[in-house]
Amino acid sequence: MQTTKEKIVAAYEELAERYNALIDHKPHNAYYDRPNTLGLLPEVKGKNILDAACGPGKYAEILLSEGAAVTGFDISPKMIALAKTRNNGNGNFFVHDLSEPFEMFADEQFDIIVCALALAYIQDWTATIQEFCRVLKPKGILVISTDHPFFDFTFFRSTHYFAIENVRCVWKGFGIPVEINTYRRPLSEYLLPLTDNGFYIDKLIEPKPTKEFEKLDPRHFKELNEFPSFMCIRAVKRD
Ligand SMILES: C[S@@+](CC[C@H](N)C(=O)[O-])C[C@H]1O[C@@H](n2cnc3c(N)ncnc32)[C@H](O)[C@@H]1O
Known part of the structure; x- marks a missing residue:
């Protein structure tokens, strides 16, 4: 029987090509997650940035174009191949699991870490956050986006708010139905x-979709203006 992690990897291996093909303009990514998450970053020019769980490298593409040096990793080999192709040999991309130690990185190597829409795949965040802290410089910035806890609580019809639960749903927005496993958790576990x-x-936002979203998907634009499905956090490493 497959473990939850094996199911997550298999789902992203199956989705990778379609995800990459749609990511530039898929409303929830391009006009909801990315503008709000990128809006939490400081000036990135000349900064050393880790894109943790980089997927097909869209965030990396934007950060590289703004003059940052970008290292990206992801658990899906297909996503990493796509990130390399998308970024034409710029940036440094390799396969790695967020929940394993970041042995390839030195202490205080990065100015900024971005981890977009990926921490929901990790049951216990402790080891990952400890590694984020170790590889960031003092006062370094970690920006994350993830599922909103209250959205997940209602969407998955949970009856035990304080539990961390393995939940699953079928994504249909990428052309083929794919079952996605994540971990739902209470706000305190974020x-x-x-x-x-x-x-x-330093800052926590409940994002709103941009105007471009409305043109492509007015129904979800209305819904997301009434109830958030993502949450974005800027955390700063203490001295
Ligand atoms: C929704 S995608 C987000 C990709 C990218 N951050 C973005 O926003 O475009 C989630 C990504 O997390 C990756 N992922 C899931 N579990 C992971 C893990 N344990 N370690 C590293 N990457 C993981 C998936 O392979 C997938 O590429």
């Missing part, structure tokens, strides 16, 4: 792994 492991929370 914040405490950060504040208990070397970070303070």
